[in-house]
Amino acid sequence: MKKILTLLLVVLISLVACQSNDDASTETTKDENTTNQSEELTLWETIQEEGEMTVATSGTLIAASYYDDNDELTGYDVEVAREVANRLGVDVSFEIMGIDGMLPAIDSGRIDLAANDIEITDNRKESFDFSDPYKYSYSTMVVRESDYSDIHSLEDLEGKIAGGGATTIYSQIAEHFGAEVKTYGNAGNEAYLSDVSNGRSDVVINDFYLISFGVAAFPDFDIMIHPDLKFHPTEQGLVMKKGETDFQQAINEVLTEMREDGTLTEIAETFYQQDASKKPEEEVEEIDGLDI
Template identity: 70%
Template structure:
């Protein structure tokens, strides 16, 4: 009798435990749904704020020849700048540029100092975990600026080991240089001339950077002992506009505008105007992928 009673009590407890677990599931589900709703409300309001203000604040460097720079009339221009101006016009917004170093741009988005950033920024997997990105407005790949007289002793990516590479502290290009053993020398928001003159006078050995930007940088200083490395094409890239994480409405609005600009030829026209090539389309030819690079 006591044995039967013990069995019944155990069964009863198991039933209670099972019922308790079933009763808790709807409560947990409701809490999760509530948290998701709150996150959506917190993280997707920037577009309406921008529209209400009638302007969008954009971080850029003003020191990147062909992408973001000051012309002879001291006007901010470049492919990236004009792409952003066109987006603003089509969305009915004034575009206010905040000039800053590349290393400050993504933190400025997080702090709310700026709404978006455009400065030849590569949309890597790790960055996508922290920010929203538009569709690419530019496709390119990486190359090196080296001394014309001696190639800076670099004939392969592996030859970067032990070299001094000029670059921004947080750029993908500096990560590539470090990946192959180079020492990165940082400059802040310096002009192209500072980076390239240091390669020429052997203060540094190399600048790893975007193909289009490097080509125009070298052409701007014909008296320097520098050139684009003729044999090295690596790390294909996609440049996009960076925005705060979760701002999907703003991302969609910018993407729709970029699609319009691509379809009506505006993106190609702007790219050819500044780069003399259509950087809005993917480059042809074989471009080396870098294995083991965590970006």
């Protein structure tokens, strides 16, 4: 009888010990989960902790993102990004890449922002967040000066060869009107514009401010900005990963400061000789049926 009682007591003690261990294990797991949750930082918190944000840009887009005569990266978008970082109290590092790789790099977390004259569109806003616009413009096209590339309206793009990036809105416009798009990767303006001049392509559709500098840089080419076609008004902003609302808010706050104190105007006039931070006064044609 004593042996039975002793055995029961041992079993009872074992059960109590197991329950205590289970409770302790549960508490430990809860504590670990709470700690892990508290350690999960937003993108903005991570940037603040590290003291640096990474910005993708092309370095090949004259006036927006390019290398000057001293081989220094500069341009309107680059200097806006630098000033934003300065006012946020963090350093900025630029990663050079083609426009077609920028949005995937944001999505993967490889970079924090993209600054490369990227248009804010409804389709893009479904997958990414944008800052408030820091540039307003419209689209135009470069054609051959000698014959207008036989383009006198947007409808005349049908059957023409248009130079452009594979994922740009400008290429989508060209395809919308029946042009074939010839892509160049992260090439500079000379490759695009020389092809128009020598007839290997017919047209380059791009931002008015940017293309104005491209044409001016190659006075010996048989090219010009089309004098009659202004279309598709645009707004450009900094691009970031979807859902990073505190980062977006912080950027918008400093962009508002920069607009109010004249810094955006000053940077725009430095690179464009016009205030591209304000909406243009020209009459610009809207394009119907463009799914962007």
